[in-house]
Amino acid sequence: MKEPRIGLIYPAREVEQHWQKYWQKNKVFRTNPNPKRKYYVLVMFIYPSGDMHMGHARNYTIGDCICRFRKMQGYDVLHPFGWDSFGLPAENAAIKHDIHPAKWTFDSIDLCKRNLNLLGIAYDWDREVTTCKPEYYRWNQWLFLQFYKKGLAYRKEAFVNWCPCCQTVLANEQVVEGHCYRCNAVVERKKLTQWFLRITDYAQELLDGIDGLVSWPESVKTMQRNWIGRSSGIEVKFKLEETGEDLPVFTTRPDTLWGVTFMALAPDAPLAERIAQGTGREKQVKEFIGRVLMKPEVERVAAGLEKEGIFTGKYAVNPVNQERVPIYIADFVLASYGTGMIMAVPAHDQRDFEFAKKYEIPIKVVIQPEGKTVRPDEMKAAFIHEGVMTNSGLFDGKSSKQGIELVTRFLEEKGLGKKKVNYRLKDWLISRQRYWGTPIPMIQCDKCGVVPVPEENLPVTLPENVHDYKPKGKSVLANVPEFYNTTCPRCGGKAFRDPDTMDTFVDSSWYHLRYTDPKNTQLPFAKEKADMWLPIDEYIGGIEHATGHLVFFRFFTRVLADMGMLSIKEPCKVLHTQGMVSLDGKTMSSSKKHGVWVGPFIKKYGADAARLGLLFAAPPEKSLDWTEDLVTGVVRFLNRVWRLFEAHIKVVNFRAPEPGKFSRDEHRLYVRLNQTHKKVITDTEGFQFNTAIAAQMEFLNDLYAFKDKKSPVFGFSLGKLLYLLAPFAPHLAEELWHRVRPDAQSIFQERFPDYDRGFTNPETMTVPVMVDGKLRSRIVVPRTTKEDEIKHIALADRKVAGYLTDKQMERIIYVKDRLVNIVTAKK
RNA sequence: GCGAGGAUGGCGGAAUUGGCAGACGCGCUGGAUUUAGGAUCCAGUCCCGUAAGGGAUGGGGGUUCAACUCCCCCUCCUCGCACCA
Numbered sequence: 001m002k003e004p005r006i007g008l009i010y011p012a013r014e015v016e017q018h019w020q021k022y023w024q025k026n027k028v029f030r031t032n033p034n035p036k037r038k039y040y041v042l043v044m045f046i047y048p049s050g051d052m053h054m055g056h057a058r059n060y061t062i063g064d065c066i067c068r069f070r071k072m073q074g075y076d077v078l079h080p081f082g083w084d085s086f087g088l089p090a091e092n093a094a095i096k097h098d099i100h101p102a103k104w105t106f107d108s109i110d111l112c113k114r115n116l117n118l119l120g121i122a123y124d125w126d127r128e129v130t131t132c133k134p135e136y137y138r139w140n141q142w143l144f145l146q147f148y149k150k151g152l153a154y155r156k157e158a159f160v161n162w163c164p165c166c167q168t169v170l171a172n173e174q175v176v177e178g179h180c181y182r183c184n185a186v187v188e189r190k191k192l193t194q195w196f197l198r199i200t201d202y203a204q205e206l207l208d209g210i211d212g213l214v215s216w217p218e219s220v221k222t223m224q225r226n227w228i229g230r231s232s233g234i235e236v237k238f239k240l241e242e243t244g245e246d247l248p249v250f251t252t253r254p255d256t257l258w259g260v261t262f263m264a265l266a267p268d269a270p271l272a273e274r275i276a277q278g279t280g281r282e283k284q285v286k287e288f289i290g291r292v293l294m295k296p297e298v299e300r301v302a303a304g305l306e307k308e309g310i311f312t313g314k315y316a317v318n319p320v321n322q323e324r325v326p327i328y329i330a331d332f333v334l335a336s337y338g339t340g341m342i343m344a345v346p347a348h349d350q351r352d353f354e355f356a357k358k359y360e361i362p363i364k365v366v367i368q369p370e371g372k373t374v375r376p377d378e379m380k381a382a383f384i385h386e387g388v389m390t391n392s393g394l395f396d397g398k399s400s401k402q403g404i405e406l407v408t409r410f411l412e413e414k415g416l417g418k419k420k421v422n423y424r425l426k427d428w429l430i431s432r433q434r435y436w437g438t439p440i441p442m443i444q445c446d447k448c449g450v451v452p453v454p455e456e457n458l459p460v461t462l463p464e465n466v467h468d469y470k471p472k473g474k475s476v477l478a479n480v481p482e483f484y485n486t487t488c489p490r491c492g493g494k495a496f497r498d499p500d501t502m503d504t505f506v507d508s509s510w511y512h513l514r515y516t517d518p519k520n521t522q523l524p525f526a527k528e529k530a531d532m533w534l535p536i537d538e539y540i541g542g543i544e545h546a547t548g549h550l551v552f553f554r555f556f557t558r559v560l561a562d563m564g565m566l567s568i569k570e571p572c573k574v575l576h577t578q579g580m581v582s583l584d585g586k587t588m589s590s591s592k593k594h595g596v597w598v599g600p601f602i603k604k605y606g607a608d609a610a611r612l613g614l615l616f617a618a619p620p621e622k623s624l625d626w627t628e629d630l631v632t633g634v635v636r637f638l639n640r641v642w643r644l645f646e647a648h649i650k651v652v653n654f655r656a657p658e659p660g661k662f663s664r665d666e667h668r669l670y671v672r673l674n675q676t677h678k679k680v681i682t683d684t685e686g687f688q689f690n691t692a693i694a695a696q697m698e699f700l701n702d703l704y705a706f707k708d709k710k711s712p713v714f715g716f717s718l719g720k721l722l723y724l725l726a727p728f729a730p731h732l733a734e735e736l737w738h739r740v741r742p743d744a745q746s747i748f749q750e751r752f753p754d755y756d757r758g759f760t761n762p763e764t765m766t767v768p769v770m771v772d773g774k775l776r777s778r779i780v781v782p783r784t785t786k787e788d789e790i791k792h793i794a795l796a797d798r799k800v801a802g803y804l805t806d807k808q809m810e811r812i813i814y815v816k817d818r819l820v821n822i823v824t825a826k827k
Numbered sequence: 828g829c830g831a832g833g834a835u836g837g838c839g840g841a842a843u844u845g846g847c848a849g850a851c852g853c854g855c856u857g858g859a860u861u862u863a864g865g866a867u868c869c870a871g872u873c874c875c876g877u878a879a880g881g882g883a884u885g886g887g888g889g890u891u892c893a894a895c896u897c898c899c900c901c902u903c904c905u906c907g908c909a910c911c912a
Contacts, residue, residue, distance in 0.1 A: 006865080006866080007866085009866085177908095177909085217832095218831070218832085219831050219832060219906075219907080221831095222830065222831050222832095222907080223830090223831080223906090223908080225830095226829090226830065226831090226908055226909095227907090227908080229908085229911065231911070231912085233912080249912080250911095251912060252911095252912070264912095305910080307910075330910095331910095332910045332912095333910085333912080334910080334911065334912090336911090337911045337912075338911075338912065341912095342912050343912080344912085345912095349912070350910085351910050351912080352912085354910090422911075422912090423911095424908090424911055543906080543907095546907075547908090616839090616852070617839065617840085617852090618839065619840085622839095622840090623905090624839080625839090627839090627853095629838085629839085629852095629854080630852090630853080632852085632853065632854095633839095634852080636852090637852085639866095639867095643867090679843095682843095690839095690851085690852095691840095691841070691851080693851080693852090694840090694841075694850065694851035695850090695851080696851095697851055697852070698850075698851065701851090704868090766847085767847095768846085768847045770846090770847085770892085770893075772893090773846095773891095773892060775847060810892085812892095813892055813893080815846055815893095818846050819846055819847070819893090821846080821892055821893060822892090823892045823893090
């Protein structure tokens, strides 16, 4: 890497350490337990896995900047931090290095905490939360039991996503394009009995709630909408010809019902196993199902693959026209969506079309495009658009749009179907077959079945005395007899604990609430305390959590509100997704040991340089590729600030100057100060830290260029600059502040000043003059000049006049304080 | 395929929402200071042109006195979902 040719000229490490200790000792950033104007700044907590890189630092710097700024504005800020410390990497590292996951985790926490302190992030450490401690995870268990009581936690046998590498199941949210989100192995299918949280009960609420999240990025909202995947249609009852048994199918296109030429079942649908009974095709069908289900879901379900199926030997009857259609089993039909069964309309659905072509199933056109006629034997693809219904009995001639409504009503009236809404969102599978997590507080008794652990027996502590936590395809805790064997709380007989642990996304679904009451031993949090601080005013974290964590934590908040434990339904008003930090084009990663590390970087340049570099390089939501060049500019800036104060420390003052006595230069400087001050406030409030810093750099350039360094306006400007600088380069600002005012309290306990509203505009203004939209001249006039006079001066301008000689002026436009445009007549 | 976002100097990025395109910073060029400097200070730096001037915000059209900004078409990039019936 290219080494920059620059270093700090002041003893940054000493200065920084001094003030970090001072802030801690004097509890400058302790949370006010009884806030008057509350402000909750939350950064997503960290999974402590080794060292901390600039990507992490960016996240925490943004939060810290806003925390310090709001505190100075007089808010009572809650700015907590904690450790998302359960999870697989701890075990994997432990297996690799032969140390206990707990030791590895706490070592990582120590390291991260040191780094955060090096950066000078102002957390209230009295509210620290560590999810792998029983004081925290007992409330995971308690919450699980409340969910269970409400019927929101349930156990079922299902095909689940199984990662053969991590040896555990995964939630749908943890499967990325058919691969494990963590290790990238191809996810397999396994039939297991597992615990689920009934998030689908909240699908509609979670969807509707998105509209109220006005200050969330549009992209995140769209992702969540797509993830929930609401689709409304109708469930139509086809019948099995032989027995008259109902075969319900879900469709959004009832207008194409007359075009159904076959039906298809998912290979893993319950009916698939027995449908072929008595047809003589049992063996082939069974063989087909077995073969298809062996394939990993990615291979089976990836779009664009050739579809495969088999005829079952049975027929169904179409309720609208009594037509007899063959029933297939097809690999592209999903058991988990709708009814696990579809009506297939090859003429108007591309998948059905491809399948029909392959198996020579008839194609029947029932929707014709406006003004054209489509013929089945000429079709190269399905016609999936709107059109006019045809071959559809009573409904011929209706548009497909009308048809959808009319046919739906018709089916409902005849009792042949009912309106239905389907969601893509599935219930949240939370069982994990690994060691380093929250034990699920459930007991399996031979006599009583599944029995919850009584609340007074919580926590169910994770046994520490485990040496063999290597995954073997079954739960690690099942091999720990002193944990696994227990007695039934109901009958006292022999029983077993559930040997699985919870998905760690449970931990992060309510940590924002625990911070409001982190030491409560009676409840996860007291309602009054949570209500006092919520909703989160600024939530800052990576966009990669858009459809995982950010859905789950909305879900938990709603459930807790419904339990009466909270008064709000949405946890967070404003979400800021921060871009990744990459190095040489690859995202920084602790586990892959790829990155610029906070510790060594700070040794070299100091914390303020790191913070300014991260904030100045790009707007927070943009990803950024780190190079050491980014630091050069901000280090130079810090040095320039330092040097200027060193040279003029005696003139620094905080007395508002008297404008009546200003020289012209002083007036100009004073205006520039107020302009800068205003911009720093609006930009910081709008999370545009890069331009807030740029404004300060500009102003510093003005200060350097200012001649009369003895002027009280100059000294006052230096004093003001310290406040502006404080949220961005807190150590330097604090140091200089105390050099000027040795007896003062911390600058962060000062009130952020307001700017002088009467002085944000210069006395004169430069008005560009255009002729026919092209810039031709500029005129300088006093601010108070009236419109007519400005026009007059513009027209009289020598350069302008030159462009008007053989032309006829048609009109003249003046935009207040902006420009003059003279429009000439076209020849 | 569907959805979202984006494309501005050599580079990171600005542009009060329709009003001087390129703030600020990096880099580069020249100068000053210095034993020297990769430190510091000053000046310059979108392109063509000696200049007057002309051309520039991915490409093409349009609206407007005026377009990076609004509308239509196209190209490319990033992200998300992806056989969801």
